[in-house]
Amino acid sequence: MLKSHRCGELRKEHIGHKVVLAGWVHRRRDHGGMVFIDLRDSSGIVQVVFNPQTLKEAFHTASSLRNEYVVQVVGEVTLRPAGTENPKLATGEVEIVAGEVVVLNPSETPPFYVNEDEEVDESLCLENRYLYLRRPRVRDNIVLRHKVIKFIRDSLDAKGFIEIETPILIKSTPEGARDYLVPSRLNPGKFYALPQSPQQLKQILMVAGFEKYFQIARCFRDEDLRADRQPEFTQLDLEMSFVDEEDVLQLMEELLTSLVKTVKPGMEMLKPFPRLTYMEAMERYGTDKPDVRFNLELRDISDIAADTDFDIFRAVLNRGGKVKGICVPGCAHYTRHQLDDLIQLSKDYGAQGLITMAVTAESSGTSGVKSVATKYLTQEQTEAVIARFGAKSGDLLLIIGDKSEVVNKALGELRCEMARRLDLLNHNLLAFAFIVDFPLLEWNEMRSCWETMHHPFTAPQQKDMPLLDSEPGKVHGRHYDVVCNGCELGSGSIRVHQRQIQEKIFKLLGYSEAEMQDRFGALLRALEYGAPPHGGIAIGLDRLVMLLAGEKTIREVIAFPKNQNAEDLMFGAPSEPDKEQLDELNLKLKGS
């Protein structure tokens, strides 16, 4: 080793030790007669002092050091002189009096700061990822990610789970997301797909009798990117035999709770994790991934609106729509300009418009409310609306009437936006919650066919089995989601383990016998050979670490992420293949 100790670990008890350190020059403070170097390695930072009286040569070298130079320092750990301790540094009670310093490698001036966490154009960070990763915050994120994975492995191992790798080159089943395809050289004209998730493989592992499987699995989806979506991402994928919903949810609650307590002991959670049905979540929060850290819940006022003279709302209700709203505390003073801004926001989220009602005196009926709607409302109706929201003087009601989906979507977004503006978000709280009782299927208007809400392997709830033939839309699936702070963290289900039921669902989805065989033949066959009842879940690991780290994008917790165009800016991937490569693969590019 070129070093005897790690910079960040030196403490008072090391005083008097002769140490050899190696790392990067984090910062240099040159006082002419004395030079201080903050030396950084993967463990942290320690101050090194160069005094010309102790060693001329080392002092001279120290003066020539620049940021990010890689150096080796031989010196002695000493107590800092009284009054010069630095409480901001973990090593701030001590310092290294250097005797010798060697430049192991100089460095160009970095294109952006490593020693400051200033926001920089992201392309630059991605092109120079090795420099960005040197930033202590980003390094800590990557270390946190390691701790999360390690904790998961250890605790699942302790519970009897087996980690099994599944293949990356698999068969394409063109459902759901687009597949990444990989051409096969040995089978000209044929392609593998990269897994969108190991779903079918892990179910087959249950048929194989492993009973408790997990994997830290890389998954690939060729879809547009987002702050929380990368084309390749990591899932904690797990599956268990002989379980029901309660077993999986209990396991997840235990795992997530103990994980947070271990890696982020300062963070709070809601215990036990709240459970909401899909219906409740949509009604109260307008989304199936609610942020339950704050209230501002949606209230339905369709019944009141139906009796008013307000034509817009009556028309909406006649078409089967809804009138709902939220009550934003203390915003009755909003100016015309601010209200227009909210109306624009609701339009951006798909609503036709937004009715605002500023409550100025909650018990004075129409005269205590400022709104374009008051002329259509009677005294009693106004009071009923105010009562429905529990609104107080000074509150602002935001009301939307439209198709149910549009109302929920727009109000759900407005709810979150207002929470941000009113600073209602507790950033120290991880509000995990379970969403249950999802519909198994939803009707696709465009293609007029049934589609699965999640995936076709979810088992229908037993009580709804009779409805599968008559009213498929009313069947609930044995599906559950884990959400946290408005982010979909993971989803899972108890699976179908009987071939005839699985076939029935495929048929409902409009598959022909041949398509079924081609895409799911292996799984269907496996189900015939003593497939145990089983179920599991997959948790987005990048998103989990993002939430734990308090980051806004998963790119901050992935060592080498891609940009919005799915490009790797450091290596320049994707790139054009050589002609020889194409020839070997029996491929010809369109237009060449």
Place this chain on the structure above:
RNA sequence: GGCCCCGUGGUGUAGCGGUUUUAACAUGCCACCCUGUCACGGUGGAGAUCAGGGGUUCGAAUCCCCUCGGGGUCGCCA
């Protein structure tokens, strides 16, 4: 594909029709000074065809249009 936001020395910002723009500030860089700093300090210096192109105007970093690049989001993500 739609919508929104952004693009000014290496980095981050200000400037948003002319005046104090000969483009400012901070930091970084270079040189010199400085023996207890820790975002050290001081003095001086180099460094920008204001993303690119077109237009409006007597005059454009500033207004308009197009293109390019980046981000957010909708669609999409079984």
